Amino acid sequence: MKAYLLALEIQDVEVGRVYSALPLHCTLVHWFWVDDSAKLLTAIQSIIETLPVQTLFVEDEEEFTGITKSGPIGVKVNKVMKTSGLAALHDAIATFLEEAGVTYVMPQYIHDGYIPHVTHQHSGRLNKGDKVQVSSVYLVDADAPEYGNERIVIRKFNFKA
DSSP states (O other), rough: OEEEEEEEESSSTTTTEEEEEEEEEEEEEEEEEEEEEEHHHHHHHHHHTTTOOEEEEEEEEEEEEETTTTTTEEEEEEEEEOOHHHHHHHHHHHHHHTTTTTSSSSSSSGGGOOOOOOEEBBBOOOOTTOOOEOOEEEEEEESSSGOOOOOEEEEEEEEOO
């Protein structure tokens, strides 16, 4: 069983590439566990490809708490405005995932608890007031994401052009 994450692509990612830290992205659905991702791919694609490009409106910087093998750490992020379109996209995919039997690593961040954000990365960060057009979502996997395992980009889905 592996853990998966769905993210809105801000900086380019390469399918099949292994990352120790993902490029700049906005979390769409926080880590979830599932036995077989193959069953999910077609359904996720059918949701994404019918929707237009998403616009992200970057808000204030905050510090979230991340968990590592050594314990909790501070993680700098910028929150993203939870627009009705972004919330609807998250809810549609999360509802599908639940019907497919996934288990969320942190279910408190799903549906009403969804907090769209962009984690600061070595490769860059966004700033309050930035507006970003996002044309794709990618699925990433890791054996144990909470411990900083390498992440592999499995698939990229494009919004309707």
